[in-house]
Amino acid sequence: MDTAGAEIGNELSMDTKVVDTKWIGKRTVRPDGADKVTGRATFGADFTLPGMLWGKVLRSPHPHAVIKSINLDKALALPGVRSVMSGADLTDFPLDTPVMVGPADMRFVSRNVMARDKVLYAGHAVAAVAATSSSIAQSALALIEVDYDILPHVIDVEAAMRPDAPVLHDYMRTGGVTPKPEVASNIANRLEFKIGDPEAGFAAADVIVERTFRTEPVHQGYIEPHACLISVAMDGQATIWSSSQGHFMVRNATAKMTGMAVGDVRAIPAEIGGGFGGKTIVYLEPLAMVLARKSGSPVKMVMSREEVFRATGPTSGSVNTVRIGATKDGKITAGEATFRFQAGAFPGAPARPAAMCAFAPYDIENVLSVGIDVVMNRPKSNAYRAPGSPIAAHAVECVVDELADKLGLDPVEFRMRNAAKEGSKAAYGPTFRRIGFVETLEAAKSHPHYSAPLGANQGRGVACGFWFNVGGESSAQLNINEDGTVTVVTGHPDIGGSRASMVNIAAEMLGIDYKSVRAQIGDTSTIGISATTGGSRVTFAAGMAVSQVTEKVIETLRDRAAKIWDIDVDAVIWEEGEARPAGTNAGEFEPLSLAELAAKANATGGPINGQVSINAQGAAPAFATHICDVEVDRDTGRVEIVRYTAIQDAGRAIHPSYVEGQIQGGVAQGVGWALNEEYIYDDAGQLENPGFLDYRMPVASDLPMIDTVVVEVANDAHPHGVRGVGEVPIVPPMAAVANAIEDAVGLRLTDLPMSPPKVLAALEKKG
Amino acid sequence: MSKLAIKMTVNGTEIEAEAEPRMLLIHFLREDLNLTGPHIGCDTSHCGACTVDLNGKSVKSCTIFVGQADGADITTIEGMANADGSLHVLQDMFREHHGLQCGFCTPGMITRAHRLLQENPDPSDDEIRHGISGNLCRCTGYQNIVKAIRAAADQINAAKEAAE
Structure with a gap:
């Protein structure tokens, strides 16, 4: 059965002219599908080499301590152990100068992958060994002697901000404030975005709502733990096989931290078993590189799930205050927000994007949005799907809902009256070009879900979300093979089916069956520089590169046909997969197919291919509106999601199934964040739930079918209208669920997760 | 540590091997038999990425020792395809x-x-x-x-x- 050619369902409303219709917008079978359903696909932990060693990491048992000494001798003496290392084996970056690799500062990344001088969280890597077997490596860890001087620790964000808090970094002075502080603080950075006159805006308001919200750190929860294999040649050149969202990032960061030339490192992307932002930085690769170099043998390292929880991810926990004022007729006059974010052990919480995204869906004249980036003795936070935006939207969308209620307005109608549209100036700077926010609200209002009856203890919530979407470096190569089949190569790990979208674009433009186009991910030596998969950028940026390279190859194909026919290239057109004379004036020639042109390639100038590298510009934001129905069990406090509809502007859905899939997956993660997921620490600074038993992610029976409505308001800056899809679906769910609980049982819950004990306690308190 | 002699049928093929008694079935499948289709996601039996069929039951292969699978009939994802080589x-x-x-x-x-x-x-x-x-x-x-x-x-x- 092949349903690939089936028309997309009538849920799509086309906004602008749609020229691509053969494969773009079709549910084609992904080119890597057979690999993934048969176990043939090779993920990070699936590689082996002859003579390979197993590397293991010793982690700090203390949340905060000075490392007085590390003795690795006994571990190295254990039979089977081939190399040992500590933080001293990595490049020592001076603390006063940033060393950037992409958006990551190697001063901090290096000290995060292995501690130097101080351990900053329980789980912080301290030393590592490589041995002939995994069990010998494990035994060797017990022989490493570390002498610690234990320091007081701090876990809570507000406690970490206090002047008397234990300071993690004595060199750190709060950035973004004047005058520059003279004493060290855990507040790494304060930033703000302001437009208009917020005080005057609040003075003009008839109703003002202000609340403080708390969110806990949640892990990205990819099912594949971090894994890599590294082999180093006698002359120092090295090959990395690893699972990441960006193998160029892996190459560059690893080279930097181990003092290698970038050109001496080849990073080969494994299939990636989920990332959601959590695999945008390295953890194991620099360690495996050092251990491989020292031992002269390939080294494989794989994290346990406990290590994944204790030392990677999560996104920030936070304490946030939001205040919004509106007039009686439902016009928002001012918005103010302060986001206090847990960065973990090193600076870099997504406080900035949170402050930027917070009020972006609304056209508000007076806004002050503040982000505060705070370090404490927790694992360094990492990107998680739309970093910052879900946390900001949780607070803002709950307050917006409460305001609508106080004003007696329908929550969709209230948002409609204030919705950002083309020409609206966002508080974070830009004036929006054409955007599709209003379209998502209209689709919500007219959706049957929005007017469906509710049962006892059931309630309905609405919330909206925003994400910038991004462009950046992308490379694409397109080869016409000897038989006329086509190979497309890009440089971004395919995390959720992006190969299928690249195939759709190339097949559409070439006018050939999508099955004769195959897509692959090139390694760092075989494809031009390509930035990390993330930020909802791949279909936009790589799609643009694939579009341009296909156009270039079509030009070449026309040129080859012109040579064969001995006519001018302008007299040749490319149509339905073949070169044709442009008209009767061009001459009478039988069309030349891709296969015929490929067969004659050497006679007409050699192999036919193209390569394009771009810094993709013109990314356009995406908006979403979600409708959620819950049922609250008054006896247990359990909240069940009974119906969910997610509406989103995708610009153009290149592959509708993977657009819907991104939306459904984002909603599922958001539901987990809303109801169950959280990092739980004890007073000793230890993570109490580093496993899937107590860190409860949604299973299939926790969720209903998630209806999706894809609105298409094309991004004119993209050759196929793409905006970007993956991030925004996780933005609205926490507020949508909270607003639904309020509607069901009249409880305005402000703290996540809204787990059964919390809901039950709130119900009992309310009486 | 003395090794354990193991006999089992994996994806229709009879296997005779020696393994450390404490080795988990998932490690035996992945490292000794090179069947890397079953994955390790959690080591604690919660994620199910290592699920195989063992004597007619779904088993998370990270929860049992290879010795416990002695004599068993096991199907992994690699053994799911039809006899003619087409996808199940x-x-x-x-x-x-x-x-x-x-x-x-x-x-x-x-x-x-x-x-x-x-x-x-x-x-x-x-x-x-x-x-x-x-x-x-x-x-x-x-x-x-x-x-x-x-x-x-x-x-x-x-x-x-x-x-x-």
Whole structure:
């Protein structure tokens, strides 16, 4: 059965002219599908080499301590152990100068992958060994002697901000404030975005709502733990096989931290078993590189799930205050927000994007949005799907809902009256070009879900979300093979089916069956520089590169046909997969197919291919509106999601199934964040739930079918209208669920997760 | 440590091997037999990425020692395809209905779904959701996984009816 050619369902409303219709917008079978359903696909932990060693990491048992000494001798003496290392084996970056690799500062990344001088969280890597077997490596860890001087620790964000808090970094002075502080603080950075006159805006308001919200750190929860294999040649050149969202990032960061030339490192992307932002930085690769170099043998390292929880991810926990004022007729006059974010052990919480995204869906004249980036003795936070935006939207969308209620307005109608549209100036700077926010609200209002009856203890919530979407470096190569089949190569790990979208674009433009186009991910030596998969950028940026390279190859194909026919290239057109004379004036020639042109390639100038590298510009934001129905069990406090509809502007859905899939997956993660997921620490600074038993992610029976409505308001800056899809679906769910609980049982819950004990306690308190 | 002599049938082939008694079945499959389709996601039996079929039951192969599988008949994802080399209907439907994004949970999900359909050949969506609730997927929200299993069940049942 092949349903690939089936028309997309009538849920799509086309906004602008749609020229691509053969494969773009079709549910084609992904080119890597057979690999993934048969176990043939090779993920990070699936590689082996002859003579390979197993590397293991010793982690700090203390949340905060000075490392007085590390003795690795006994571990190295254990039979089977081939190399040992500590933080001293990595490049020592001076603390006063940033060393950037992409958006990551190697001063901090290096000290995060292995501690130097101080351990900053329980789980912080301290030393590592490589041995002939995994069990010998494990035994060797017990022989490493570390002498610690234990320091007081701090876990809570507000406690970490206090002047008397234990300071993690004595060199750190709060950035973004004047005058520059003279004493060290855990507040790494304060930033703000302001437009208009917020005080005057609040003075003009008839109703003002202000609340403080708390969110806990949640892990990205990819099912594949971090894994890599590294082999180093006698002359120092090295090959990395690893699972990441960006193998160029892996190459560059690893080279930097181990003092290698970038050109001496080849990073080969494994299939990636989920990332959601959590695999945008390295953890194991620099360690495996050092251990491989020292031992002269390939080294494989794989994290346990406990290590994944204790030392990677999560996104920030936070304490946030939001205040919004509106007039009686439902016009928002001012918005103010302060986001206090847990960065973990090193600076870099997504406080900035949170402050930027917070009020972006609304056209508000007076806004002050503040982000505060705070370090404490927790694992360094990492990107998680739309970093910052879900946390900001949780607070803002709950307050917006409460305001609508106080004003007696329908929550969709209230948002409609204030919705950002083309020409609206966002508080974070830009004036929006054409955007599709209003379209998502209209689709919500007219959706049957929005007017469906509710049962006892059931309630309905609405919330909206925003994400910038991004462009950046992308490379694409397109080869016409000897038989006329086509190979497309890009440089971004395919995390959720992006190969299928690249195939759709190339097949559409070439006018050939999508099955004769195959897509692959090139390694760092075989494809031009390509930035990390993330930020909802791949279909936009790589799609643009694939579009341009296909156009270039079509030009070449026309040129080859012109040579064969001995006519001018302008007299040749490319149509339905073949070169044709442009008209009767061009001459009478039988069309030349891709296969015929490929067969004659050497006679007409050699192999036919193209390569394009771009810094993709013109990314356009995406908006979403979600409708959620819950049922609250008054006896247990359990909240069940009974119906969910997610509406989103995708610009153009290149592959509708993977657009819907991104939306459904984002909603599922958001539901987990809303109801169950959280990092739980004890007073000793230890993570109490580093496993899937107590860190409860949604299973299939926790969720209903998630209806999706894809609105298409094309991004004119993209050759196929793409905006970007993956991030925004996780933005609205926490507020949508909270607003639904309020509607069901009249409880305005402000703290996540809204787990059964919390809901039950709130119900009992309310009486 | 003295090694344990192990005999088992894996994907229809009889295996005789020696293994450390404390070795987990998943490590034996992945490292000794090079069957890397079953994945390790959690080491604690919660994610289901290592699910295999063992003597007619779904088993998370990280929860049992290889010694406990002595004499067992095991099917991993590598043994799911039809005898003629074509994809098993579940594999085909997961691919066709986009029942995966990253694909890491897929081998465990398919082997579990295979046993589920033996246990309950015509499950409701709700029964499918409960039947796979021991297998975590973080990408899809399970929607297309449920659809794929439903579609496979329909095809299997239609083929059975046609044969009767």
